[in-house]
Amino acid sequence: MTPSLMLFYVLGGLLVIASLMVVFLSSVVHSAMALVAALFLIAILFLTLHAPMVGVLQVLVYAGAIMVLFLFVIMLLNPAAVEPRRRFGWGFGIVASLLLAGALVAVMTNGEAPLDPVAATELFGSPETLAKSLFTDFVLPFEIASVLLLVAIIGAVVLAKRES
Amino acid sequence: MIVDVGIIAAKAFLVLFMVLNLAGVLGWIERKGSALIQDRIGANRASIFGFAGLGLVNTLIADPLKFLTKEDFIPPHGDKFLHTLAPCMAFFPALVTFAVIPFGDILVLGDWVINLQVADLNFGILYIFAMASLSVYGIVIGAWASNNKFSLLGGVRGSAQMISYEVAMGLSAIGVLMVYGTLDLQEIARGQGSLIRDLLPDSLGFLKTNIGQLPAWGIFLQPLAFLLFFVAAVAETKRIPFDLPEGESELVAGYHVEYSGGKFLMFFAGEFAEIVTAAGLMTTLFFGGWQVPYLMRDGFHFPWGESWLLPHLAVAALQVAAFMLKVLFFCWLQILLRWTVPRFRYDQVMRLGWKMLLPLALVNVIVTAIVIVAVNR
Numbered sequence: 001m002t003p004s005l006m007l008f009y010v011l012g013g014l015l016v017i018a019s020l021m022v023v024f025l026s027s028v029v030h031s032a033m034a035l036v037a038a039l040f041l042i043a044i045l046f047l048t049l050h051a052p053m054v055g056v057l058q059v060l061v062y063a064g065a066i067m068v069l070f071l072f073v074i075m076l077l078n079p080a081a082v083e084p085r086r087r088f089g090w091g092f093g094i095v096a097s098l099l100l101a102g103a104l105v106a107v108m109t110n111g112e113a114p115l116d117p118v119a120a121t122e123l124f125g126s127p128e129t130l131a132k133s134l135f136t137d138f139v140l141p142f143e144i145a146s147v148l149l150l151v152a153i154i155g156a157v158v159l160a161k162r163e164s
Numbered sequence: 165m166i167v168d169v170g171i172i173a174a175k176a177f178l179v180l181f182m183v184l185n186l187a188g189v190l191g192w193i194e195r196k197g198s199a200l201i202q203d204r205i206g207a208n209r210a211s212i213f214g215f216a217g218l219g220l221v222n223t224l225i226a227d228p229l230k231f232l233t234k235e236d237f238i239p240p241h242g243d244k245f246l247h248t249l250a251p252c253m254a255f256f257p258a259l260v261t262f263a264v265i266p267f268g269d270i271l272v273l274g275d276w277v278i279n280l281q282v283a284d285l286n287f288g289i290l291y292i293f294a295m296a297s298l299s300v301y302g303i304v305i306g307a308w309a310s311n312n313k314f315s316l317l318g319g320v321r322g323s324a325q326m327i328s329y330e331v332a333m334g335l336s337a338i339g340v341l342m343v344y345g346t347l348d349l350q351e352i353a354r355g356q357g358s359l360i361r362d363l364l365p366d367s368l369g370f371l372k373t374n375i376g377q378l379p380a381w382g383i384f385l386q387p388l389a390f391l392l393f394f395v396a397a398v399a400e401t402k403r404i405p406f407d408l409p410e411g412e413s414e415l416v417a418g419y420h421v422e423y424s425g426g427k428f429l430m431f432f433a434g435e436f437a438e439i440v441t442a443a444g445l446m447t448t449l450f451f452g453g454w455q456v457p458y459l460m461r462d463g464f465h466f467p468w469g470e471s472w473l474l475p476h477l478a479v480a481a482l483q484v485a486a487f488m489l490k491v492l493f494f495c496w497l498q499i500l501l502r503w504t505v506p507r508f509r510y511d512q513v514m515r516l517g518w519k520m521l522l523p524l525a526l527v528n529v530i531v532t533a534i535v536i537v538a539v540n541r
Contacts, residue, residue: 027243029243029246029305029308030246033246033305036301052285052287053287053290056285056287056290056291056294057290057294059294059295059297059298060290060293060294060297063294063297063298064293064294064296064297064298064300065297065327068297068300068301068304068323068327069327071301071304071305071308071323072304072320072323072324072327075304075307075308075316075319075320075323076320126286126287127286127287127290127347
């Protein structure tokens with residue numbers, strides 16, 4: 001086993017443990033912190049895949065911004081005082097995870113054989129490459145995504161203003 | 165191979181050593197400086213075995229000893245694990261952020277060319293914002309795990325404030341990134357070595373003889389961005405006038421009200437480490453980083469034609485010394501600010517961040533873009 005593969009298994013194992021903790025921990029704040037740990041581990045996985053910029057963006061956007069807002073909302077609403085509603089039982093959970101696992105196995109076994117690893121070029125994952133593809137090939141999806149975010153912001157403001 | 169690893173380890177150790185020690189010294193400067201401002205004598209009772217002669221050194225030893233020997237109190241109905249984890253989460257980003265800030269140009273020792281920067285990332289500024297965004301966790305989690313309403317209020321205030329000012333800080337830095345055309349902090353520092361006249365086109369030749377003589381530092385090219393960045397950076401360190409998360413008169417001590425001993429020391433030292441990092445960033449983005457005006461790699465070349473050649477080691481030493489001096493100046497400026505101005509009200513903090521800094525930063529980005537296009541045409 002090569003060192004990089006060993007590193008992958010260690011990181012992947014920790015990632016699975018962290019993800020399980022997100023689901024199974026009883027306190028919402030603990031779950032949120034486990035999710036932060038999982039996102040951080042994904043960022044380290046990106047580092048090992050020669051994509052340090054994507055890793056840093058992962059930390060910046062998910063661990064640093066989105067999860068902070070999650071925690072902010074959790075602390076403001078204090079869900080410990082609210083008994084969680086059990087809308088779906090174990091049966092639904094098992095069926096849903098079996099379906100997901102089936103889809104995953106189907107995707108992994110069907111289709112073409114995985115490509116051989118290619119050596120990363122000098123500019124792979126650099127800000128220049130990323131920006132160029134975002135603003136040339138993918139400019140329309142990029143702009144649509146920003147419009148979507150704008151709609152969400154305006155919607156939040158409208159909802160917040162409705163009462164008064 | 166082994167030498168390369170050794171060089172990287174040595175650089176990492178040196179920078180960490182510098183940040184930690186400067187944080188300790190700043191703790192002393194803060195007390196002595198506040199005493200100077202308020203016409204007091206200040207900390208002068210640290211006597212070790214009856215010997216108080218060495219002022220600074222005594223305080224530097226006595227401070228951490230006192231913190232570490234105090235009782236470590238964990239609130240009975242708080243969350244033990246997260247209460248212990250939170251100070252580490254507050255301390256960690258403050259220590260690792262300095263890794264991408266260059267403290268010198270290149271140092272050539274025999275066959276080795278050493279880049280005086282711990283981590284040479286070509287998107288260094290993104291790494292800094294990523295780490296800065298993580299520092300919110302220490303405050304939020306520490307506040308929540310303390311099971312105290314005062315600290316929870318402080319944590320909520322702190323997270324809202326830090327998220328708000330991160331936006332303004334990031335946008336104000338974008339003007340600088342556009343001017344120098346890179347995300348790499350070492351390249352930004354190198355770009356500030358040229359003179360303004362080199363950036364001007366011939367059609368603006370009348371400017372070349374006067375302001376063209378100045379080095380192309382960020383402060384001359386992006387003065388508004390510096391002002392916005394400075395305010396946002398002070399708000400990020402949560403010190404007066406932005407210390408609402410701890411606001412003693414309202415929240416006792418805010419998010420760290422339930423912390424004592426070594427864990428409080430980590431919050432405390434983390435704040436000073438953040439000051440050092442903020443000073444390093446201001447230096448790198450706006451004040452030339454390690455640049456000394458008119459000092460090139462082989463010595464001084466003044467715009468009026470005179471040249472003083474210097475050996476390589478002297479140039480490198482001058483650059484590192486210039487960087488340290490600038491960092492010390494901005495640390496002092498932040499401490500001076502803390503003891504000069506009163507605290508904002510919380511609604512004022514939010515209004516300043518969202519309604520003044522953010523629009524001004526956006527205007528700065530747009531104007532910078534227009535000027536860059538007009539000058540390069």
